[in-house]
Amino acid sequence: MPRDGSFTIDAFHRGRFHLVQPAGKGHRAGLDAMLLAGAVPGNFSGRLADLGAGAGAAGFAVAARCREARVVLVERSPEMTACARESIRLPENGMLAPRLSVVEADVGLSGRERRSAGLADRSFDFIIMNPPFNAAHDRATPDRLKRQAHVMEDGLFDCWLRTAAAISAPGAAIGIIARPASLGEILTALSGRFGSTEALSIHARAQSEAIRVVVRARKGARGGLKFRPQLVLHGEEHGFTPRADAIINGRATLFDD
């Protein structure tokens, strides 16, 4: 990996892990990835797949908080998987490295291609995903990495959830972070695959509309949709609310479990 100024090493969870990321281009990880990782219960101990992992922020955050989780970062961009592999090699991440691995593959692969890439059927206990979400008007962006990470394609959630359903074990959970506008498509795509769905809206401030929704569901479960209490990121004062700060830094979970 180039050691010039085009990459940065950023600290997360108050220094508990570090990530190599492209500087000033590509999709840089941050809040969304930390919130998504917060959908995984504190006592989770199985195999987790981070689909469309980018540089691996969400998967790293799960590995840092859940000491027995084994995390597979699935990402199609060679530039981003190079970052993820470099992050695994960082001395600062030495404690996590044995439980982290990278699969360079498109989440949309199916059948034999998907299995050959290293994503075996029914082999994961938890799936997390932060699918690309910018609409078609972003296709014109000149930055190829950013375009790959952000462009929304027709039926993307259905495509990704088909893969998630195939590679997850019976009773496995799934966690998704998305724009609120995508909730209808997500619920439709979950239907028949995952159930007992829980939704949690994330608001910048208590009186503003949601900027994200986190959805969690369980494979083969049959319960109806529930709404958890909203998460508010910022209060009256500067910075994050105590609850948001705890979740973002791996000291609490979104669903309190």
Next chain:
Amino acid sequence: MPRDGSFTIDAFHRGRFHLVQPAGKGHRAGLDAMLLAGAVPGNFSGRLADLGAGAGAAGFAVAARCREARVVLVERSPEMTACARESIRLPENGMLAPRLSVVEADVGLSGRERRSAGLADRSFDFIIMNPPFNAAHDRATPDRLKRQAHVMEDGLFDCWLRTAAAISAPGAAIGIIARPASLGEILTALSGRFGSTEALSIHARAQSEAIRVVVRARKGARGGLKFRPQLVLHGEEHGFTPRADAIINGRATLFDD
């Protein structure tokens, strides 16, 4: 209408209007109807249909708060429309009566039958609905009125939203109160008919899951789903939170408009 003990007259909005309701049987109006009415903006001044109005609580609440709204209560149960008509005749409701009327019809009617019943195409500026929501295990209830009001039928939201789309004018709004578990079905049924949808979850307490969701959308609009800040009904102390109390009593609206 019988003047025996089988009916009650209940005050709403701190006495601003009164409703005749069956005592101890049927679906008695309360919180859901007041919250649903709160989805209508304070300055609303057109024609509103309350679909599946029961005794008319939500429609009465809109008429009491929006001084120029004309409200049509649509209800198939003769027992409930009798109550609604009696409520319109109550001296206490004299100020509202000229703006309230009753259509005894099944919301599921279509085409000529619906128009003949008094529900003309494109004739309403706002539709509100609190569709029956109990699942099939409630069908065994011995109370016929309660059964009519509560039993969920397959595709109910699609059926009711087809009627709502037909009778609403271009640009008209719709407000729905339902269980959170119905949101997926509601979003699917809105699709292609109503857009720029807003959802607002209602929680008994700040840390408990939602008990209801209120959905509002606009006919022919194209915006994506948004989540408004949640409404919490009860705080640390006895009774309602100030905001919930204001909405339930017609002094504020759910969407602050």
